[in-house]
Amino acid sequence: MGRLGSWIVSDTTLFLFVALVVAILVIGVAVALVIGSRGRALPPADTVDRRLDDLREHPEAEPTPTGDGLEPALPEPGEIDEADTDNVEPPAEGDLAVDDVTTAPEVEQPAPTAGRLVRLRERLSRSQSSLGKGLLALLGRDRLDEDTWEEIEDTLLAADVGVTPTQELVETLRTRIKVEGVVEPDRAKAILREELIAQIDPSYDRSIAATGAEGAPGVVLVVGVNGTGKTTTVGRLARVLVADGDTVLLGAADTFRAAAADQLQTWGERVGVPTVRGPEGGDPASIAFDAVKTGKEGGYDTVVVDTAGRLHTKAGLMDELGKVKRVIEKQAPVTEVLLVIDATTGQNGLTQARVFAEVVDVTGIVLTKLDGTAKGGIVIAVQRELGVPVKLVGLGEGADDLAPFDPEGFVDALLA
Numbered sequence: 359m360g361r362l363g364s365w366i367v368s369d370t371t372l373f374l375f376v377a378l379v380v381a382i383l384v385i386g387v388a389v390a391l392v393i394g395s396r397g398r399a400l401p402p403a404d405t406v407d408r409r410l411d412d413l414r415e416h417p418e419a420e421p422t423p424t425g426d427g428l429e430p431a432l433p434e435p436g437e438i439d440e441a442d443t444d445n446v447e448p449p450a451e452g453d454l455a456v457d458d459v460t461t462a463p464e465v466e467q468p469a470p471t472a473g474r475l476v477r478l479r480e481r482l483s484r485s486q487s488s489l490g491k492g493l494l495a496l497l498g499r500d501r502l503d504e505d506t507w508e509e510i511e512d513t514l515l516a517a518d519v520g521v522t523p524t525q526e527l528v529e530t531l532r533t534r535i536k537v538e539g540v541v542e543p544d545r546a547k548a549i550l551r552e553e554l555i556a557q558i559d560p561s562y563d564r565s566i567a568a569t570g571a572e573g574a575p576g577v578v579l580v581v582g583v584n585g586t587g588k589t590t591t592v593g594r595l596a597r598v599l600v601a602d603g604d605t606v607l608l609g610a611a612d613t614f615r616a617a618a619a620d621q622l623q624t625w626g627e628r629v630g631v632p633t634v635r636g637p638e639g640g641d642p643a644s645i646a647f648d649a650v651k652t653g654k655e656g657g658y659d660t661v662v663v664d665t666a667g668r669l670h671t672k673a674g675l676m677d678e679l680g681k682v683k684r685v686i687e688k689q690a691p692v693t694e695v696l697l698v699i700d701a702t703t704g705q706n707g708l709t710q711a712r713v714f715a716e717v718v719d720v721t722g723i724v725l726t727k728l729d730g731t732a733k734g735g736i737v738i739a740v741q742r743e744l745g746v747p748v749k750l751v752g753l754g755e756g757a758d759d760l761a762p763f764d765p766e767g768f769v770d771a772l773l774a
């Protein structure tokens with residue numbers, strides 16, 4: 359009995375032990391399954407970042423088509439036939455590719471756009487020859503005689519305000535100062551401020567049309583002469599849009615300058631934005647088309663397209679930009695055409711502006727390098743010339759030195 363009893367006891371112990379192990383295993387598997395299914399149910403809000411991370415870790419892996427635009431489903435490089443773009447097959451391979459993300463650095467957090475114009479005030483206030491300082495000194499004189507008014511006119515002209523706006527401004531200032539019997543410099547300054555703001559026209563809508571309709575992305579086409587700061591502007595605009603919470607894709611359709619696509623890609627990578635690019639010297643329309651197609655299929659909010667701006671002949675430029683725009687619009691309407699002008703080029707900048715405005719329907723102006731000139735008057739002249747508003751201004755070479763333009767902030771900076 360004692361022996362039998364000890365067998366029974368040890369059998370029972372063994373049975374209990376086995377049962378315990380099985381139970382632990384079952385619970386373990388169940389917990390693992392629950393955790394696994396929760397992981398898969400994560401919302402896709404950070405899809406782009408996670409997929410970029412995946413690609414970084416497994417650059418050799420075949421991208422799985424997800425429709426988020428990251429896979430290089432791109433048309434044949436080279437010349438695009440506009441007639442064919444209605445039924446473009448997604449080719450399996452091509453030289454065009456969404457940027458190589460394997461070397462992407464840490465994603466930066468762009469600075470908020472509010473208050474950026476204040477930097478202009480700081481820069482202009484260091485310049486003794488600024489338009490504002492010149493005018494205030496003249497208006498502060500004891501006697502505003504004919505000679506003084508002529509000097510005021512010369513100051514405005516020298517600051518690139520343009521002939522017609524200068525005449526209007528002088529006329530209004532003279533009348534108001536006379537009629538209101540102004541003697542104190544502060545009142546003269548207040549009138550000057552009001553009239554400068556009126557010339558810049560606060561009624562313009564200066565927002566960037568970066569949102570599309572009916573499921574299509576907003577398409578921002580950036581045009582302008584080489585060296586004005588187009589690529590830099592596209593990069594900085596991407597940062598502004600990312601800061602606003604938009605998903606952005608870049609199109610490197612400036613295939614003329616070898617380094618432009620690399621430069622653009624680097625800008626994009628800094629804020630986790632992919633770039634669609636093509637072979638050097640390739641067809642810009644093909645790349646623009648592909649970028650917008652990828653942006654549309656991937657559900658991006660905005661596609662920003664950089665273009666080459668060589669002014670070989672007006673006809674050549676017209677052909678190229680016209681084609682880029684037409685081909686893009688087979689995918690989605692272009693919502694904004696931004697013309698980039700270098701503020702330091704004065705009259706030359708205006709001549710360029712005229713040519714571009716004849717070629718494409720410019721909807722907004724980006725005035726770069728405003729930090730490099732004390733002549734803020736170009737803002738007034740270029741708006742008058744084209745009848746479209748200055749929407750953004752470049753205030754330096756830094757990544758966040760692109761500011762939304764606002765007439766009051768600008769005039770206050772001029773008169774500081």
Ligand SMILES: Nc1nc2c(ncn2[C@@H]2O[C@H](COP(=O)(O)OP(=O)(O)OP(=O)(O)O)[C@@H](O)[C@H]2O)c(=O)[nH]1
Binds near residue numbers: 618752755
């Ligand atoms: N100081 C200053 N420099 C600027 C500003 N915007 C652009 N730049 C500089 O201008 C130079 C030309 O800029 P890019 O963006 O390469 O000009 P681009 O028009 O794209 O030139 P292409 O690619 O040749 O067509 C660069 O050195 C920029 O850093 C600005 O607002 N202020």
